[in-house]
Amino acid sequence: MSKTITIGSANSTGPGVTKGTLKIAEAPDGSPVAIPVIIVQGAKEGPIVWLHGCVHGNEYCGTYIIHEFLRGLDHAKLAGTVVALPVLNLPAFQAKQRMSPYEIFHGGDLNRQFPGNPEGNQSQQMAHAIYEPLKRYADVLIDFHTALTPDVRWALFPKAQGEAGALSEKIARAFGYNSTLPAPTEILAGSAMMAAAKDGIASYIVECGGKNRSFTDDSVADAAERLRNVLRALAMLEGPVTDYAPFTYFSNFAWVTAGQAGLFERSVRCGDRIEKGSVIGRYYDAWGNSRGEAKAPESGVVLAIHSGPVMALGETLIHIGLDPRQA
Amino acid sequence: MKIIEVGNVKATKQGRHEGTLTVGAMPDGAPVELPLIILRGPRDGPVLWLHGCVHGNEYCTTFSIHEFLRSLEPAALRGSVVALPILNLTAFRMHRRSSPFEGFNNTDLNRCFPGNERGGFTERMAHAIYSPLKRYATHFVDSHTAYTSDTRWALYANNNPEVNRVGRAMAEAFGFENTLPTPPGTLVGSAMMSAGDDGIPSFLLEAGGLDDSFSRETVLDVAERLRNVARAIGLLEGEVTKYPPLTTFSNFYWATAPRSGLFKNKVRCGDTITKGQEIGTYYDLFGDARESALAPQSGIVLAINPGPIIPQGDVLVHIGLDPQCS
Numbered sequence: 001m002s003k004t005i006t007i008g009s010a011n012s013t014g015p016g017v018t019k020g021t022l023k024i025a026e027a028p029d030g031s032p033v034a035i036p037v038i039i040v041q042g043a044k045e046g047p048i049v050w051l052h053g054c055v056h057g058n059e060y061c062g063t064y065i066i067h068e069f070l071r072g073l074d075h076a077k078l079a080g081t082v083v084a085l086p087v088l089n090l091p092a093f094q095a096k097q098r099m100s101p102y103e104i105f106h107g108g109d110l111n112r113q114f115p116g117n118p119e120g121n122q123s124q125q126m127a128h129a130i131y132e133p134l135k136r137y138a139d140v141l142i143d144f145h146t147a148l149t150p151d152v153r154w155a156l157f158p159k160a161q162g163e164a165g166a167l168s169e170k171i172a173r174a175f176g177y178n179s180t181l182p183a184p185t186e187i188l189a190g191s192a193m194m195a196a197a198k199d200g201i202a203s204y205i206v207e208c209g210g211k212n213r214s215f216t217d218d219s220v221a222d223a224a225e226r227l228r229n230v231l232r233a234l235a236m237l238e239g240p241v242t243d244y245a246p247f248t249y250f251s252n253f254a255w256v257t258a259g260q261a262g263l264f265e266r267s268v269r270c271g272d273r274i275e276k277g278s279v280i281g282r283y284y285d286a287w288g289n290s291r292g293e294a295k296a297p298e299s300g301v302v303l304a305i306h307s308g309p310v311m312a313l314g315e316t317l318i319h320i321g322l323d324p325r326q327a
Numbered sequence: 328m329k330i331i332e333v334g335n336v337k338a339t340k341q342g343r344h345e346g347t348l349t350v351g352a353m354p355d356g357a358p359v360e361l362p363l364i365i366l367r368g369p370r371d372g373p374v375l376w377l378h379g380c381v382h383g384n385e386y387c388t389t390f391s392i393h394e395f396l397r398s399l400e401p402a403a404l405r406g407s408v409v410a411l412p413i414l415n416l417t418a419f420r421m422h423r424r425s426s427p428f429e430g431f432n433n434t435d436l437n438r439c440f441p442g443n444e445r446g447g448f449t450e451r452m453a454h455a456i457y458s459p460l461k462r463y464a465t466h467f468v469d470s471h472t473a474y475t476s477d478t479r480w481a482l483y484a485n486n487n488p489e490v491n492r493v494g495r496a497m498a499e500a501f502g503f504e505n506t507l508p509t510p511p512g513t514l515v516g517s518a519m520m521s522a523g524d525d526g527i528p529s530f531l532l533e534a535g536g537l538d539d540s541f542s543r544e545t546v547l548d549v550a551e552r553l554r555n556v557a558r559a560i561g562l563l564e565g566e567v568t569k570y571p572p573l574t575t576f577s578n579f580y581w582a583t584a585p586r587s588g589l590f591k592n593k594v595r596c597g598d599t600i601t602k603g604q605e606i607g608t609y610y611d612l613f614g615d616a617r618e619s620a621l622a623p624q625s626g627i628v629l630a631i632n633p634g635p636i637i638p639q640g641d642v643l644v645h646i647g648l649d650p651q652c653s
Contacts, residue, residue: 086612288364
C-alpha cells in the first residue's frame with residue numbers, strides 16, 4: 001500500500017526512488033539553499049526511517065555512508081520507507097566548516113538548534129525547515145557525525161522512557177558499535193536526536209570517522225552494512241540480524257579542553273581504555289622542544305582525541321566515555 | 328669561527344641557539360616572530376639552511392625539521408644548520424596555506440622570493456627570510472606537503488651546472504625515487520629557484536599531506552634522509568646510505584578539476600598513469616556517479632586530490648612527465 005510523502009520538491013506517492021530538494025535557507029545573493037532529499041518507498045508497508053548527515057558541514061563521512069547505503073538499497077525488497085538528507089548543513093559543507101559561514105551572531109551549531117525556530121537566526125531557521133517534515137514523517141531518526149580522526153567509532157541513543165527509548169536501544173544494538181552511550185536526556189539539548197526523542201521518535205547518533213578527508217572506504221562500507229542490519233532488525237529488509245553483543249555502555253561523557261597550546265601529538269587511539277592521570281599526548285613548542293604531557297583528567301574509554309598537529313588553548317582535547325560497563 | 332647572525336640569534340660558538348626572526352607585523356602591531364634554531368658545530372663547514380611551513384597548513388614539514396634537529400649533536404657537526412621550522416606563521420595559526428593578512432597581492436609565499444622590502448605583507452616576509460638565507464646558506468632544503476599522507480617526491484634546482492650537480496647529489500642522498508630536476512622558468516619566485524639563481528644548491532622535498540594527513544613514520548623517515556643529506560655534504564660524519572636510482576621527470580603537469588562534486592580518487596601517489604585513464608569519480612549530492620575524472624597526461628602521480636568534495640578548478644592531480652630511470 002503506498003502513501004504520499006512530500007519533502008520540499010520530492011513527492012513520493014508509491015514504491016520507488018524519488019529525488020528532490022528542500023529549501024532550508026537563502027544565501028546572501030538571494031539564491032536558495034536547497035538540500036538534497038532522497039525518498040525510497042518500499043513495495044510493502046513498514047516504518048519510515050529518516051537518515052541525515054553533515055549536520056556539521058565538514059563531517060563528510062556521514063554523506064558518504066548515506067550514499068553508500070542508498071546505492072545498495074533495492075526498493076522492491078524494502079518494507080517501509082527510507083528518507084535520506086545526506087547534506088544537511090549545505091552552506092558549511094561548501095565552506096568546509098563545521099558551522100554555516102552565514103551564522104555570525106549566534107552559536108551557529110545546527111545540532112543545538114532543533115526543533116528550530118522559523119523566525120530565529122539562520123541555523124534555527126534551517127533546523128525548523130528540516131525538523132518539520134522529520135517530525136511529520138519519521139518513526140526513526142539516524143543522524144551521522146564524525147569526530148576528529150579516522151579511528152572514531154562510537155554511538156549514542158537517548159535513554160528515554162517508553163517505546164521510543166526501547167526502539168532507540170534496539171537500533172543501537174543492531175548497528176552494533178561497541179562503545180555506546182545511553183545518553184541522559186538532559187544532555188545535548190537542541191540536538192535532532194534529543195528533539196526527536198521528546199516527540200516520541202526513536203533516534204540514534206552514529207559517530208564514524210574524522211572530519212574532512214579523515215575517513216576510509218572501509219569504515220564507510222562497514223557503516224552502510226550496519227545500517228542494513230538496523231533495517232533487518234526493523235523487519236524492513238529480509239535476512240538474519242547480526243548480533244554484535246556484548247556492548248560497552250557509559251554513564252555519560254566528559255569533554256576536555258586543552259589547558260596548553262602548541263604542537264601536539266596524541267599517544268592514544270579511539271577505543272583505548274585510559275586511566276585518570278595517564279599520558280594521552282605530548283606538547284612541543286615552535287622550536288621543537290618538548291613542553292610536557294597531556295594527561296587524562298578522567299578514567300574511561302577514548303571516544304575522540306585531537307589529531308594535532310597544532311593545538312590552540314581551549315580546543316577540544318579529548319572526549320571520554322565514563323564508567324564503561326559491559327551491556 | 329665565522330659569526331652567524333639571524334634575527335635575534337648570534338651563534339658564535341658550538342651549541343644549539345634558539346631565537347626568532349621578525350618578518351612582519353600584525354594589525355594590532357604585534358611582530359610576526361618566526362621560531363629560529365641554529366646548530367653550530369665546533370668547526371666551520373657547510374651551512375645547511377632548512378625551512379618548513381612556507382605554506383601554513385603543511386605541518387608535516389615542521390614536525391620533520393624538529394625531529395631532525397632533535398637528533399643532531401652540535402659537537403658532531405662540521406658546520407652549521409640554520410632552521411626556520413614555521414615560515415608562514417600567520418597562516419600556520421589559521422590552518423591555511425596563505426597568510427590571512429594578505430588581501431591584494433600574491434598570497435603564495437613560495438612565489439614571492441627573493442621578496443621585496445617595500446612590497447605586500449607576503450613579499451616583505453619573503454625578503455626578511457631570503458636576506459639571511461642568501462648571506463649564509465651553502466646548501467638549502469625546503470620542505471612541503473601535498474594533499475595526502477602518501478605524497479613522496481622531490482625537486483632540485485637545475486638553474487646552472489654547479490647548482491645542478493650539488494642539488495642532484497642532495498636529491499640522491501635524500502633518496503625519494505621520484506625527483507624533478509626543475510628547469511629554469513618553472514616555479515619562478517620559489518625559494519628553491521631564487522636560491523638556485525644565486526648559486527646556492529637547493530632541494531625541495533614533498534612528504535605527507537595537508538593538516539594532520541601525515542604519520543610519525545614519515546616524520547622519522549624524512550629526518551633520517553635529512554641526516555643522509557647532511558652526511559653527503561660533509562656536515563655529519565658517517566657512511567652515506569645509497570638509495571635506489573632516481574626516476575626523473577622532464578617537468579610536471581598541474582591539472583585542475585573541470586567540474587565540481589563529491590570526489591573519490593582511484594589512484595595513489597607514485598602510481599603510473601596513462602593519458603585517458605580513469606583517476607577518480609565525481610558524484611552529485613544524491614550519491615549518483617556523474618562522471619569519471621580522466622588523466623590529462625601520462626606519467627607518475629605526484630599528488631592527487633582525495634576529495635571528499637572538489638570545487639571546479641581545484642587542483643585535481645599533479646603528474647610527473649616523461650619518467651626516466653637514471
